[in-house]
Amino acid sequence: MELDTQLNASDRTTRETISKNFREIQNTYDDLNRSLNRLNTRLDNLNKQKATHDEVKAAKDEWKNKIEHVALGTDYETVEQAVMQILKEKGMI
Numbered sequence: 367m368e369l370d371t372q373l374n375a376s377d378r379t380t381r382e383t384i385s386k387n388f389r390e391i392q393n394t395y396d397d398l399n400r401s402l403n404r405l406n407t408r409l410d411n412l413n414k415q416k417a418t419h420d421e422v423k424a425a426k427d428e429w430k431n432k433i434e435h436v437a438l439g440t441d442y443e444t445v446e447q448a449v450m451q452i453l454k455e456k457g458m459i
Contacts, residue, residue, distance in 0.1 A: 367390055370386065
């Protein structure tokens with residue numbers, strides 16, 4: 367933003383120049399305000415979507431348990447799916 371700074375109290379155009387400068391300042395302020403509102407809206411949306419520490423820990427624990435069951439062969443659903451896939455590949459079903 368560039369404002370006219372050549373003001374002279376005895377100049378007839380000074381009032382018009384000051385008015386133009388104020389309009390330019392107001393337009394810049396309005397643009398900044400709109401940008402700030404858009405950013406705040408985005409931040410609010412991100413804040414609504416974020417997971418809490420407890421939610422992340424719970425998900426981590428759940429996946430850890432699932433991996434342990436798969437590794438130990440005690441996750442029957444996964445084992446069944448693997449067996450079915452192998453049987454299909456061998457043409458047995």
